[in-house]
Amino acid sequence: MQSNQPQQKRGPARDVVDYELLFDCVHCGLCLEACPTYILTRAEMDSPRGRIYQMKALAEARLDADADVVRHLDFCLGCRGCETACPSGVRYGALIEQTRAWIENNYRRPLSDRVRRWLIGALFPYPSRLRAALTPLAIIERAGLRPLLQRAMPRGLREWIELVPALTGNGARSSTAPAPDGRGPVAVHHGCVAQVLADSANRSAERLLGAAGYKVVPLPRTVCCGALDLHSGNRRRALEFARANVRAIEQSGAEYVISTASGCSTAMAEYGELLKDDPELAQSARDVSARVKELSLLLAGERQPATRRFECVVTYHDACHLAHGMGIREQPRALLRSIPGVKLVEMEMPDLCCGSAGTYNLTHPQAARELAQRKADAIAATGVDYVVLANPGCQFQIAAELRRRGARIKVMHLADFVAMAVFNGNEAKYSDRIS
Numbered sequence: 139m140q141s142n143q144p145q146q147k148r149g150p151a152r153d154v155v156d157y158e159l160l161f162d163c164v165h166c167g168l169c170l171e172a173c174p175t176y177i178l179t180r181a182e183m184d185s186p187r188g189r190i191y192q193m194k195a196l197a198e199a200r201l202d203a204d205a206d207v208v209r210h211l212d213f214c215l216g217c218r219g220c221e222t223a224c225p226s227g228v229r230y231g232a233l234i235e236q237t238r239a240w241i242e243n244n245y246r247r248p249l250s251d252r253v254r255r256w257l258i259g260a261l262f263p264y265p266s267r268l269r270a271a272l273t274p275l276a277i278i279e280r281a282g283l284r285p286l287l288q289r290a291m292p293r294g295l296r297e298w299i300e301l302v303p304a305l306t307g308n309g310a311r312s313s314t315a316p317a318p319d320g321r322g323p324v325a326v327h328h329g330c331v332a333q334v335l336a337d338s339a340n341r342s343a344e345r346l347l348g349a350a351g352y353k354v355v356p357l358p359r360t361v362c363c364g365a366l367d368l369h370s371g372n373r374r375r376a377l378e379f380a381r382a383n384v385r386a387i388e389q390s391g392a393e394y395v396i397s398t399a400s401g402c403s404t405a406m407a408e409y410g411e412l413l414k415d416d417p418e419l420a421q422s423a424r425d426v427s428a429r430v431k432e433l434s435l436l437l438a439g440e441r442q443p444a445t446r447r448f449e450c451v452v453t454y455h456d457a458c459h460l461a462h463g464m465g466i467r468e469q470p471r472a473l474l475r476s477i478p479g480v481k482l483v484e485m486e487m488p489d490l491c492c493g494s495a496g497t498y499n500l501t502h503p504q505a506a507r508e509l510a511q512r513k514a515d516a517i518a519a520t521g522v523d524y525v526v527l528a529n530p531g532c533q534f535q536i537a538a539e540l541r542r543r544g545a546r547i548k549v550m551h552l553a554d555f556v557a558m559a560v561f562n563g564n565e566a567k568y569s570d571r572i573s
């Protein structure tokens with residue numbers, strides 16, 4: 139039946155964000171000191187409150203998406219530290235993702251920006267393309283010429299290359315765990331960048347789960363979790379990736395799914411919300427999200443495999459999405475403390491972003507470097523032997539900074555560190571997993 143009412147013009151507000159969510163912010167400012175970009179610049183527009191103000195102004199068409207606004211919104215790391223600090227439950231992560239998707243459709247970026255974003259989007263989510271792109275560097279590294287190459291490069295390029303971990307031998311000694319018909323089944327999503335640059339963590343996780351009595355099942359072909367696209371505003375492709383992964387995880391029959399990359403864990407844990415309007419997959423996505431766990435949860439208590447004594451002092455860095463997105467802080471620490479001989483000491487602000495933040499260290503190298511330096515200072519002040527973390531991006535970022543200053547502190551993924559304690563106390567066997 140046709141209505142005689144004039145059709146209400148759809149205002150800009152509904153196009154930018156879930157408008158009602160903006161009103162959860164009461165402008166108290168309690169999030170400001172938890173925000174890495176505000177700590178760096180002390181500018182209100184680089185704070186969560188200032189960004190929410192800009193999102194609201196965009197939504198109400200009081201502000202145009204110009205270079206200045208986009209710069210402030212791009213400058214956000216998406217770390218969600220503000221969500222932890224916010225007493226009003228503001229869903230900042232959802233707001234910034236929605237706003238960025240709107241910006242991508244409503245703002246024409248300068249050419250250099252478009253080229254860089256295109257390159258990152260065309261390369262990083264596809265392991266075969268990334269491997270191919272890194273082949274020349276792997277050849278140079280095998281010939282022992284990588285240090286020479288890095289020294290000869292201009293500073294900007296050198297800092298990018300320094301982020302790439304050793305390409306030869308990564309995970310070479312790893313082996314998939316036998317799959318006892320025990321608890322679980324559990325599947326490890328190998329990620330995209332992670333499977334190229336940090337696959338040892340995936341393999342170590344599988345071995346540990348097997349040793350803990352879980353049946354480890356392979357996933358049918360999975361793709362990037364979509365986090366990279368969600369954070370950069372390419373929501374359409376993020377949805378495609380999410381659908382493919384939901385189907386693959388369902389097909390695997392896994393009761394639990396883990397990722398050794400914190401951003402991927404959070405993205406998969408939020409598939410239920412992301413695909414809530416999908417007529418075919420909404421329920422499956424909710425089921426998959428409920429199955430996403432963190433490795434330390436599955437290895438907790440009586441399920442933890444026996445470990446050898448391992449005398450060392452360790453500090454734990456909280457990867458943003460694990461701490462602020464999934465609220466997981468204590469379990470990895472408890473796992474480390476349970477290893478005989480390990481002494482855990484805390485660094486200052488262990489959950490402040492290290493500047494890695496997906497591809498932030500490529501798009502905002504200066505700010506990322508400043509955050510890496512703060513993190514390295516905090517780690518160095520602890521006097522530890524190891525810094526352990528549960529996200530490959532943080533591993534590359536922190537390791538590069540510690541290497542630059544000649545620090546002897548070793549950086550290891552939680553899965554590799556625990557595997558070293560469980561399977562072999564001899565560090566030499568795990569040397570290719572230490573950054």
Ligand code: SF4
Nearest residue numbers: 173214215217218220
């Ligand atoms: S996500 Fe991180 S960088 Fe962005 S506003 Fe929140 S605390 Fe600041």
Ligand code: SF4
Nearest residue numbers: 163164166167169224
């Ligand atoms: S986001 Fe939360 S903590 Fe920050 S100003 Fe708004 S209400 Fe306060």
